[in-house]
Amino acid sequence: MASSNEQATTATTVVTTPSEREIVTERVFDAPRDVIFAAFIDPGLIPEWWGPRSVTTVVDRMEPQAGGQWRFLCRDADGREDGFRGTYREVTPPERVVQTFEWEGMPGHVIVETATFEDLGERTRVVTTSLFHTTEERDGMLASGMETGLAESYERLDELLARLGSA
Amino acid sequence: MASSNEQATTATTVVTTPSEREIVTERVFDAPRDVIFAAFIDPGLIPEWWGPRSVTTVVDRMEPQAGGQWRFLCRDADGREDGFRGTYREVTPPERVVQTFEWEGMPGHVIVETATFEDLGERTRVVTTSLFHTTEERDGMLASGMETGLAESYERLDELLARLGSA
Numbered sequence: 001m002a003s004s005n006e007q008a009t010t011a012t013t014v015v016t017t018p019s020e021r022e023i024v025t026e027r028v029f030d031a032p033r034d035v036i037f038a039a040f041i042d043p044g045l046i047p048e049w050w051g052p053r054s055v056t057t058v059v060d061r062m063e064p065q066a067g068g069q070w071r072f073l074c075r076d077a078d079g080r081e082d083g084f085r086g087t088y089r090e091v092t093p094p095e096r097v098v099q100t101f102e103w104e105g106m107p108g109h110v111i112v113e114t115a116t117f118e119d120l121g122e123r124t125r126v127v128t129t130s131l132f133h134t135t136e137e138r139d140g141m142l143a144s145g146m147e148t149g150l151a152e153s154y155e156r157l158d159e160l161l162a163r164l165g166s167a
Numbered sequence: 168m169a170s171s172n173e174q175a176t177t178a179t180t181v182v183t184t185p186s187e188r189e190i191v192t193e194r195v196f197d198a199p200r201d202v203i204f205a206a207f208i209d210p211g212l213i214p215e216w217w218g219p220r221s222v223t224t225v226v227d228r229m230e231p232q233a234g235g236q237w238r239f240l241c242r243d244a245d246g247r248e249d250g251f252r253g254t255y256r257e258v259t260p261p262e263r264v265v266q267t268f269e270w271e272g273m274p275g276h277v278i279v280e281t282a283t284f285e286d287l288g289e290r291t292r293v294v295t296t297s298l299f300h301t302t303e304e305r306d307g308m309l310a311s312g313m314e315t316g317l318a319e320s321y322e323r324l325d326e327l328l329a330r331l332g333s334a
Contacts, residue, residue, distance in 0.1 A: 067274040089275035100275045107234040108256035108267045110277040112300055133279055133298055 011158065013151045021138050023130045023146070027154050031161040033117050036124040037094035039157060040115065046072065049156040052149050055082075064091045070099065086110075094119075101130070109137055178325065180318045188305050190297045190313070194321050198328040200284050203291040204261035206324060207282065213239065216323040219316050222249075231258045237266065253277075261286075268297070276304055 014026045029036050039045045041064040051057045055074040060083075062070045071085040083104035090098040094117055101111040111130050118125040132138040181193045196203050206212045208231040218224045222241040227250075229237045238252040250271035257265040261284055268278040278297050285292040299305040 067271075087269075087275035098275070100277060102254075104234075108254035108265070108279070110267060110279075112275070112277075131300055133300060 011155075013147075013154050015147045015150070017138070017142075020135045021132045023132075023138060023141065025128045025150060026125065028120065028123055028125050029154075029158065029161060030123055031165065032122060033094045033119045033124045035161065035164065036126060037117050039160065040097060040117075041091060041093075045160065048160045049153055052152045053156065061085075064088055064097070066090055086113075109133075111137070111141070178322075180314075180321050182314045182317070184305070184309075187302045188299045190299075190305060190308065192295045192297075192317060193292065195287065195290055195292050196321075196325065196328060197290055198332065199289060200261045200286045200291045202328065202331065203293060204284050206327065207264060207284075208258065208260075212327065215327045216320055219319045220323065228252075231255055231264070233257055253280075276300075278304070278308070 012027070016024045016026075018024055039049065041062075043059045043062040046059050046062065047057045050072060051074045055076050058073045058075065060071040060073055062068075062072075064070070066088060068088045068091075069085070070088065071083060074082045074084070085102050085104060086100035088097070088099045089112070090096060096117070097113075097115045099113055101113050102109065111132055114129045114131075116127045118127070130138075130141070132141070179194070183191045183193075185191055206216065208229075210226045210229040213226050213229065214224045217239060218241045222243050225240045225242065227238040227240055229235075229239075231237070233255060235255045235258075236252070237255065238250060241249045241251070252269050252271060253267035255264070255266045256279075257263060263284070264280075264282045266280055268280045269276065278299055281296045281298075283294045285294070297305075297308070299308070
């Protein structure tokens with residue numbers, strides 16, 4: 001399920017499946033690497049961009065260091081709440097974060113997510129690799145609309161970066 | 168790293184690696200299936216057999232139902248403590264338990280463990296399958312002495328079953 005775009009350009013999130021148990025995403029942002037990295041690990045910035053526009057994201061717990069836990073809650077307009085959680089395995093500013101990811105609706109189905117931040121000068125390339133225990137779990141994530149949701153989150157992150165840049 | 172025994176017989180724990188990311192263990196116990204199953208999910212029985220003889224195991228948390236959490240602490244004679252934890256994905260008495268397993272010394276390295284309990288009349292065959300995200304994590308578990316530790320736990324379980332049987 002590769003996107004039709006072979007090259008990542010600003011404002012295009014490219015999603016590929018290079019192996020049977022992985023999803024890789026690639027996106028270039030118009031901001032320096034330290035700014036982008038901060039948006040991924042600052043609990044005060046997560047509610048500004050994490051999740052689709054239809055939900056309000058609350059950071060219940062966020063300890064961005066090796067062994068630390070995280071938990072975000074996404075509430076929709078009807079008050080329905082989805083929980084997401086995991087453990088940080090590695091936080092290496094401003095280059096790399098490795099963490100687990102678990103949707104509380106499927107407890108015990110654990111994904112390992114590796115995010116790398118490549119310095120392109122005034123721009124930054126973010127590549128995420130999600131590793132699943134099984135192909136079925138990987139395909140379930142793709143079927144859930146993850147690609148659309150991620151693109152929307154990243155658009156929100158663009159808007160946040162524009163606000164931070166003009167502040 | 169297969170054991171030299173091809174057949175599981177009472178008191179022999181057979182450990183095999185049928186794929187690059189799995190460890191399978193097989194053991195027959197001299198007790199009916201409901202008794203064995205209880206030993207795996209009863210918080211009062213876990214300290215009697217879970218872990219090597221050199222440690223004292225304390226159940227910090229144990230909610231054996233889908234979505235529930237578990238956490239055991241193993242203390243050695245010097246007061247050193249190792250934590251283990253996970254989430255139950257499925258608990259189907261007396262046949263099957265699926266749970267995640269994480270050693271707190273390597274946070275975020277999550278194994279999926281499936282235990283099946285086969286009714287052999289007065290005896291029960293327990294097969295566990297541990298699925299790792301990577302071969303490296305699987306091999307790390309084998310190198311940790313897991314095979315010896317498991318055999319010792321199962322010997323302790325034999326002794327517990329003998330005590331329960333004669334009670």
